Amino acid sequence: MSRRPVFLVTGSDLAPQALALLGDYEMVFAGKTPTEDGIVELCRRHDPVAIIVRYSKVGAAAMDAAPSLKVISKHGSGTDTIDKAAAKARGIQVVAAAGANAAAVAEQALALLLACAKSVVALDRRMHAGHWDKATHKSVELEGRTIGVIGLGAIGLRFARVADAMGLRVLGFDPYATNLPAYVMPAALETIWRESDAISLHCPLTADNAKLLNATTLAACKPGVIVVNTARGGLIDEDALLAAIRSGQVASAGLDSFAVEPMTAPHPFHGESRITLSPHIGGVTADAYVKMGLAAAQNALAVLNG
Structure with a gap:
């Protein structure tokens, strides 16, 4: 396991401007079409302190597989793909990039x-x-x-x-x-x-x-x-x-x-x-990609840094 704390991204990429903010962390990407089971396995393997949610769902099993997890940050505004009740029960904060897209x-x-x-x-x-x-x-x-x-x-x-x-x-x-x-x-x-x-x-x-x-x-x-x-x-x-x-x-x-x-x-x-x-691309523009990435990273860091 990496000595640096891990950020898991449930996607294949993140805006370079967002990555620049996360230089103190090891970045792990789940790929273009992550599955819930795949995310659980990555949590088990890397024990991330933060998850940035782009695709797929993050439920209780993923949270239980990552005992160091402190924050789940949505790359966008809708948090319905995150089990918020499970997160609350485990003291994990859920944050969203409201307004970025x-x-x-x-x-x-x-x-x-x-x-x-x-x-x-x-x-x-x-x-x-x-x-x-x-x-x-x-x-x-x-x-x-x-x-x-x-x-x-x-x-x-x-x-x-x-x-x-x-x-x-x-x-x-x-x-x-x-x-x-x-x-x-x-x-x-x-x-x-x-x-x-x-x-x-x-x-x-x-x-x-x-x-x-x-x-x-x-x-x-x-x-x-x-x-x-x-x-x-x-x-x-x-x-x-x-x-x-x-x-x-x-x-x-x-x-x-x-x-x-x-x-x-x-x-x-x-x-x-x-x-x-249209294939759920309303929020998918070059500008929104940067704005959502930055907001997701900043929101996660705000929780981690108290």
């Missing part, structure tokens, strides 16, 4: 919203196939319409600000948010379902909000609603969404996260022209 994810949500409203992907396919649909196509104009933003942390508020600048009326739901800006009108979920022309999810996944968008809540929405999810796939009942897309209750959906990742082929969403897909 806010610009990147908010921009992806906007891209998916616009792709849905303007039929960007479908029209591109038609054009490449030699068609000219100017006389028959009508896009959705977003100005003057209502968007429901669920989750008003750094990402949700940034997205809401852009939506407001585009002339959308913004309804927002977040039981933990205070001092909301004037451009967000606080609303109950029932109001969001009833009044929104589009809904964008920006909340963490918890036991309480799993499958928040389901057959019942989708049926309560305005017919022809647009759904955007750049948060967590578990917030949506995927079977119910697919049924709502096929019935026309949901006009289109732009999705960057899924119940099971990576998405396996074949998947029920494949081939659905009104669902625009």
Whole structure:
């Protein structure tokens, strides 16, 4: 075992700027597609003092395999892949890089919203196939319409600000948010379902909000609603969404996260022209990679250094 204390990264890399902060530590990388069992084995072999979580889950077994572990630091904002109850029981702190990827994810949500409203992907396919649909196509104009933003942390508020600048009326739901800006009108979920022309999810996944968008809540929405999810796939009942897309209750959906990742082929969403897909890359930009790496390293060091 290395004489220097170990940082385990559940991925294959970390921004050079972050690595520069961690020169006093031995760095161990779990690879591009780490498994839970693989992470447990690395913990057993290296006994890290800190884990930076990029991919896969970190549960009680990994924590028990690393008696020196003091902190688990998320390379991003969502900590649902970390067993926080197990960490608390063992006196291990869990920290997150909140806000580090806010610009990147908010921009992806906007891209998916616009792709849905303007039929960007479908029209591109038609054009490449030699068609000219100017006389028959009508896009959705977003100005003057209502968007429901669920989750008003750094990402949700940034997205809401852009939506407001585009002339959308913004309804927002977040039981933990205070001092909301004037451009967000606080609303109950029932109001969001009833009044929104589009809904964008920006909340963490918890036991309480799993499958928040389901057959019942989708049926309560305005017919022809647009759904955007750049948060967590578990917030949506995927079977119910697919049924709502096929019935026309949901006009289109732009999705960057899924119940099971990576998405396996074949998947029920494949081939659905009104669902625009991206592989959970909302927070994956060159800038966010550096910002999240730095924040993850700094947060872990803050715990280790007391």
